[in-house]
Amino acid sequence: EVQLVESGGGLVQPGGSLKLSCAASGFTFSGSAMHWVRQASGKGLEWVGRIRSELNGYATAYAASVKGRFTISRDDSKNTAFLQMNTLKTEDTAVYYCTRGRSSSTVWFDPWGQGTLVTVSS
């Protein structure tokens, strides 16, 4: 079964840091691009960023709203992707999902993890 399980969410003060993990199973993780998407309570989906496979140079890309503060990495030996979040702001409060990116002239996401809640508050 293809599965993604996020962990690491919690309460953090503004200006603080948090690192999320995404454990993958059931597919060839090392050959897959991994993305992070977030959703504030009652709001829509917002793409956070992605990391490509080793074959694609582990290239990363980020949304403008998090660029310079968030870093995506991966450990293919552990089938795990990470989202390091620094200088957190109250507006970063959201459920964070990791998802596998599939591509062929465009990109789509399948499957999605269950999400992990990050709350930025004093």
Place this chain on the structure above:
Amino acid sequence: SYELTQPPSVSVSPGQTASITCSGDKLGGEFACWYQQKPGQSPVLVIYQGTKRPSGIPERFSGSNSGNTATLTISGTQAMDEADYYCQAWDSSTVVFGGGTKLTVL
């Protein structure tokens, strides 16, 4: 920045056809995909590459594209289809989501 526009809400009677649109300036050259999200659950892919349906998604879900508008159509809508639906596209290494449409099955 690139934007995808969806109607905030769509209502449909059980057994009827629901259509949800997604418009964007660059959709004419791109394939949109669609996700279904029920309350308290993660999004689920229902259409990719404009018209393709993943394994396990009922045949009543279909996608189409015309000009700068992508459309998700649900034929013979069932109560279980009540959910939020999001379109998504890709532009210059950036992923864009529509604002979402709440489908109500009355």
